[in-house]
Amino acid sequence: MVEELVAAGAAVASAGAVYVMAAARVVKQYERGVVFRLGRLRTQVRGPGFTMIVPFIDRMRKVNLQIVTMPVPAQDGITRDNVTVRVDAVIYFKVIDAAEAVVQVEDYRFAVSQMAQTSLRSIIGKSDLDDLLSNREKLNQGLELMIDSPAVGWGVQIDRVEIKDVSLPETMKRSMARQAEADRERRARIINADAELQASKKLAEAAHEMSEEPAALQLRLLQTVVAVAAEKNSTLVLPFPVELLRFLERAQQNLPAAPAPAAQAPGRQDAGVQRQAALGEGQQEGSAVSETRLSQDVAAPVEEKPSE
Numbered sequence: 001m002v003e004e005l006v007a008a009g010a011a012v013a014s015a016g017a018v019y020v021m022a023a024a025r026v027v028k029q030y031e032r033g034v035v036f037r038l039g040r041l042r043t044q045v046r047g048p049g050f051t052m053i054v055p056f057i058d059r060m061r062k063v064n065l066q067i068v069t070m071p072v073p074a075q076d077g078i079t080r081d082n083v084t085v086r087v088d089a090v091i092y093f094k095v096i097d098a099a100e101a102v103v104q105v106e107d108y109r110f111a112v113s114q115m116a117q118t119s120l121r122s123i124i125g126k127s128d129l130d131d132l133l134s135n136r137e138k139l140n141q142g143l144e145l146m147i148d149s150p151a152v153g154w155g156v157q158i159d160r161v162e163i164k165d166v167s168l169p170e171t172m173k174r175s176m177a178r179q180a181e182a183d184r185e186r187r188a189r190i191i192n193a194d195a196e197l198q199a200s201k202k203l204a205e206a207a208h209e210m211s212e213e214p215a216a217l218q219l220r221l222l223q224t225v226v227a228v229a230a231e232k233n234s235t236l237v238l239p240f241p242v243e244l245l246r247f248l249e250r251a252q253q254n255l256p257a258a259p260a261p262a263a264q265a266p267g268r269q270d271a272g273v274q275r276q277a278a279l280g281e282g283q284q285e286g287s288a289v290s291e292t293r294l295s296q297d298v299a300a301p302v303e304e305k306p307s308e
Contacts (some may be wrong), residue, residue, distance in 0.1 A: 100155025
């Protein structure tokens with residue numbers, strides 16, 4: 001009899017142990033347990049720790065409440081200014097209502113991923129290229145609002161959305177590089193022109209001061225000579241006043257022109273030419289006569305005196 005009681009007690013204990021093992025559940029700190037009893041949702045969501053359910057009647061589904069980091073695949077699109085780009089992003093979200101996340105949507109992760117992709121395509125089509133490159137904070141906020149609106153009904157809260165990278169075609173990159181180079185050159189020219197303007201104003205003030213004190217100009221000239229000579233050059237450059245050159249040029253322009261020789265009549269001109277020709281012939285004849293006489297004097301024999 002005692003043995004039968006012991007055997008019955010052991011059977012009950014084993015059945016109770018099996019029941020407890022089948023009914024016992026452990027929910028982690030970052031999880032919540034959603035219980036369905038015969039297919040109906042139990043309003044009470046099981047918190048973290050040890051909990052019990054009715055075996056073979058209740059079914060419990062654990063939902064993670066941690067922030068999920070989900071990359072959004074790169075999406076190709078055309079911006080509002082007709083530029084083809086490829087944009088990828090990352091989304092951070094978490095479940096705030098475990099029951100809604102299980103009941104309202106079949107797979108809230110997949111739903112959030114698809115919503116993020118469609119919203120990213122919509123943002124690309126509504127934005128300009130400059131906004132995608134330089135105004136990302138505003139686009140991130142708009143993208144977060146677009147995804148968060150339907151996700152609230154799923155018990156999901158969008159924590160943050162970030163656009164990671166914007167890929168451009170190679171031709172667009174080269175065009176942007178040329179544009180940036182032209183803009184830098186424009187700014188350099190503006191700065192250079194501004195510097196020239198300021199320098200010209202200062203030089204005008206210096207010239208005004210030197211005009212009142214002529215000695216200042218001489219001192220400045222000597223300083224320039226010293227500065228040039230300090231470089232150990234073989235050539236010394238001295239400034240030459242331009243006013244002197246202008247004075248000489250004006251003086252040359254003011255000189256009277258030389259009078260032109262008067263034109264002679266044709267007859268007088270011929271007579272003068274004949275007179276010059278006759279004088280030339282007379283000179284030639286005189287030289288010939290003088291040469292003849294000289295040769296005769298040389299050729300004449302010297303008379304010898306008779307000896308006594």
